[in-house]
Amino acid sequence: MPALLRLDGVHAGYGDLTAVxxxxxxxEAGEIxxxxxxxxxxxxxxxxxxxxxxxxxxxxxxxxxxSIGGLGSAAIxxxxxxxxxxxxxxxxxxxxxxxxxxGARTPESRARRAETLGRVYELFPRLAERRDQAxxxxxGGEQQMAAIGRALMARPRLLMLDEPSLGLAxxxxxxxxxxxxxxxxxxxxxxxxxxxxxxxxxxSHRAYVLENGGITLAGASADLLADERVRRAYLGR
Amino acid sequence: MAVGLxxxxxVMRVVNFAHGDMMVWGMYLAWLLAARAGIDPYASFAxxxxxxxxxxWGVQRGLVQRIVDAxxxxxxxxxxxxxxxxENLALLLFGPEPVRVRSxxxxxxxxLGPLYVDVARLVTFVVAVALxxxxxxxxxxxxxxxxxxxxxxxxxxxxxxxxxxxRVYAVAFGIGAACVGAxxxxxxxxxxxxxxxxxxxxxxxxxxxxxxxxxxxxGAFVGGLLVSVAESLGAVFLRPSLKELVSFSLLxxxxxxxxxxxxxxxxx
Ligand SMILES: Nc1ncnc2c1ncn2[C@@H]1O[C@H](COP(=O)(O)OP(=O)(O)O)[C@@H](O)[C@H]1O
Ligand SMILES: [Mg+2]
Numbered sequence: 001m002p003a004l005l006r007l008d009g010v011h012a013g014y015g016d017l018t019a020v021x022x023x024x025x026x027x028e029a030g031e032i033x034x035x036x037x038x039x040x041x042x043x044x045x046x047x048x049x050x051x052x053x054x055x056x057x058x059x060x061x062x063x064x065x066x067s068i069g070g071l072g073s074a075a076i077x078x079x080x081x082x083x084x085x086x087x088x089x090x091x092x093x094x095x096x097x098x099x100x101x102x103g104a105r106t107p108e109s110r111a112r113r114a115e116t117l118g119r120v121y122e123l124f125p126r127l128a129e130r131r132d133q134a135x136x137x138x139x140g141g142e143q144q145m146a147a148i149g150r151a152l153m154a155r156p157r158l159l160m161l162d163e164p165s166l167g168l169a170x171x172x173x174x175x176x177x178x179x180x181x182x183x184x185x186x187x188x189x190x191x192x193x194x195x196x197x198x199x200x201x202x203x204s205h206r207a208y209v210l211e212n213g214g215i216t217l218a219g220a221s222a223d224l225l226a227d228e229r230v231r232r233a234y235l236g237r
Numbered sequence: 238m239a240v241g242l243x244x245x246x247x248v249m250r251v252v253n254f255a256h257g258d259m260m261v262w263g264m265y266l267a268w269l270l271a272a273r274a275g276i277d278p279y280a281s282f283a284x285x286x287x288x289x290x291x292x293x294w295g296v297q298r299g300l301v302q303r304i305v306d307a308x309x310x311x312x313x314x315x316x317x318x319x320x321x322x323x324e325n326l327a328l329l330l331f332g333p334e335p336v337r338v339r340s341x342x343x344x345x346x347x348x349l350g351p352l353y354v355d356v357a358r359l360v361t362f363v364v365a366v367a368l369x370x371x372x373x374x375x376x377x378x379x380x381x382x383x384x385x386x387x388x389x390x391x392x393x394x395x396x397x398x399x400x401x402x403x404r405v406y407a408v409a410f411g412i413g414a415a416c417v418g419a420x421x422x423x424x425x426x427x428x429x430x431x432x433x434x435x436x437x438x439x440x441x442x443x444x445x446x447x448x449x450x451x452x453x454x455x456g457a458f459v460g461g462l463l464v465s466v467a468e469s470l471g472a473v474f475l476r477p478s479l480k481e482l483v484s485f486s487l488l489x490x491x492x493x494x495x496x497x498x499x500x501x502x503x504x505x
Contacts, residue, residue: 053396077399089394091387102387105399150398 002065004029004189005050005081005158010059010069012049018057019045020213027158032180032190034200034221036234037210043193044086046210047160050191051083052076063157078106082156086163088147092136096127099135099146103153112155120149123179141172145179152183159183160191165199177203197234201225209234254316255296257438258323259414263289263421264430265331268338278338279360282422286415293414297407305406320435327432340426361423368419369458372412376454385409444484448491450501459499463487 003026013019020042027033035043048054050061052073061069068076077083082103090099100120104113121128124145130138135146144164151159161180165173177199184190194200201207201221209217209230217224224230263285267278276284296319304312340357376382388395388405395402424430445464449456464484471483491499 051397053393072401073396074399074401077397083397085394085397089391089397091390091394093390094383094386098383098387102383102400103398154399 002062003027004031004064005191006060006062006065007046007050008060008062010046010049010061011057012045012054013057014045014054018213020049023059023210023213023215025208025215025218027189027191029157029189030184030187031206032184032192032204034192034194034204034207035210036194036197036200036207038234039195041210042213043210044162045213047083047085047162047191047193050076050160051081053083077154080154080157082151082154082159084144084147084151084159084161084164086166088143090135090143090146090150093134095132096135096138096146097131100127100131100149100153103150105154109153109155113153116153116155120152123152123182124149140168141176144168144172144176148176148179148183152188156188158189158191160193162193163195164192165194165196173199197230198225201230253410253413254313254439255319255323256413256417256442257440258320258327258432258435259289259292260417260421260424260438261327261430261432261435262292262323263418264338264425264434265327265336265421266418267422267425268331268336271338271340277340278422278425279340279364282364282419285422286419289418289421290411290415292418294407294411296414297410298403301410302403302406320439324432324435327435331432333431333433335429335431337429338425355427357426361427364423365420366458368416369454372416373454381408385412441484444488447498448488450495450498453498453500456498456500 005027007023007025010023011018011021023042023046025033025035035046037043045054049056052068052071052075056069059069060067063079063081066079068079068081071079091102094102100117101113104110104116109116121131126142127145127149130142135143138146148159148161148164151161164176164180168176173196180190180192181203190204192200192204201224204221206219207221207224208215209224217227217230219227225235263282266285266288267281270276270281270284271278300315300319301312304315376386384395384400384405385408387398388400388402388409392402395405441464445460446457447460448463449458449460464487467483467487468481471479475483495501
């Protein structure tokens with residue numbers, strides 16, 4: 001059986017810069033996989049390449065064995081990949097409810113929109129309270145919830161998150177990570193990009209370490225947490 | 238017509254200098270339909286809107302799409318080029334003489350006590366209000382309308398959720414042009430026109446959009462009312478040739494008091 005998501009020798013970049021080179025990785029159905037690395041390592045670019053938000057220079061991307069490399073971002077989203085981007089990227093003047101509903105774009109997710117919305121509100125009661133408020137007026141943590149909720153509205157096969165902890169207070173980060181664990185237990189496969197390496201490794205099953213655009217380490221998260229190089233470079237001990 | 242410009246600018250941040258010329262094409266279309274097929278402009282405005290929708294869609298897909306991310310001065314050059322082509326094509330086909338479209342309503346006047354109401358103008362006004370309300374409802378209530386607002390609010394975020402942003406831009410440009418086409422057909426019976434009207438119409442609608450606040454539909458509508466009232470008062474109390482002086486003074490005063498326009502949000 002093919003992996004849910006598979007990248008083979010992926011290169012991507014901007015203009016003359018190749019930000020990501022020769023990245024090969026796989027995400028199995030049901031897993032939480034973390035992609036960690038320091039600032040500028042190419043984590044965001046990798047997620048953008050998977051989503052079709054930057055063009056693939058070389059290599060292949062497949063979802064359940066079906067090639068999606070080179071399809072546009074609209075087709076890739078329709079194939080079942082939902083992206084919670086760096087900086088949330090909500091629609092600030094539109095209401096929370098409108099933001100969430102805009103996540104449901106495929107005929108299937110649209111048909112079950114009310115049901116999924118109920119589940120999102122169950123997970124994030126704060127969003128239900130603020131459904132008629134403009135998304136731009138939410139706090140950072142609430143915006144992150146709205147961005148995750150918007151992605152869940154698509155009923156994705158794969159949920160990709162780019163630095164959900166960025167700019168949030170530690171308590172808020174803890175609650176978002178607990179929510180991610182709950183989302184995964186409910187059956188959603190997760191690919192998580194984080195600079196908060198400790199938290200990401202604690203949450204995930206497996207992880208890849210990205211440095212200067214290439215993968216340098218991979219393995220079970222528990223093993224990486226104990227790995228000498230990881231501890232020294234990312235955990236500060 | 239300022240509403241159409243607002244939609245185009247609000248969604249794509251592209252300043253459409255061909256706006257007035259598109260309106261003139263709407264007027265000539267109404268004129269052709271009246272002269273050749275005997276259709277009253279108050280009935281043919283829907284046809285004009287549809288044709289202009291197609292023109293707007295085509296201009297967006299063929300030309301504007303290539304420059305949405307380009308600097309403003311390049312966009313202005315391109316749109317001026319489109320404006321010149323449209324204006325000169327009209328000149329070639331219809332000649333420089335002013336023409337006028339007759340509508341059955343044109344001869345009607347109602348007397349309401351001391352007031353007399355020109356029915357044609359009243360109908361033009363009522364239909365314009367109805368179209369603005371319909372557009373606002375479309376943007377608020379329909380999925381496609383919300384998609385347009387989302388692409389206007391955050392184009393990158395729109396791509397992230399899988400919205401086909403170039404297609405949405407084409408629809409928005411088409412709707413903007415359709416508003417102008419309808420506006421052209423509706424003003425054709427109350428205003429004689431010629432191809433050279435395009436540029437001054439563009440200037441007036443920019444004035445309206447800036448007064449109302451860039452990107453605000455309500456602003457465009459209120460701005461339109463303010464400018465037309467100011468111009469009529471100016472024409473009555475000063476003299477008709479000074480009416481633009483009044484509307485541009487209004488522009489300057491409003492920009493001094495509210496730099497983002499009446500309903501504009503300050504963009505970062
Ligand atoms: N929009 C962009 N244009 C040009 N270069 C970019 C852009 N975004 C990122 N980069 C560059 O690509 C490299 C990888 O960046 P990114 O993928 O954002 O890293 P990370 O998410 O791991 O911090 C960096 O050198 C960064 O400067
Ligand atoms: Mg990043």
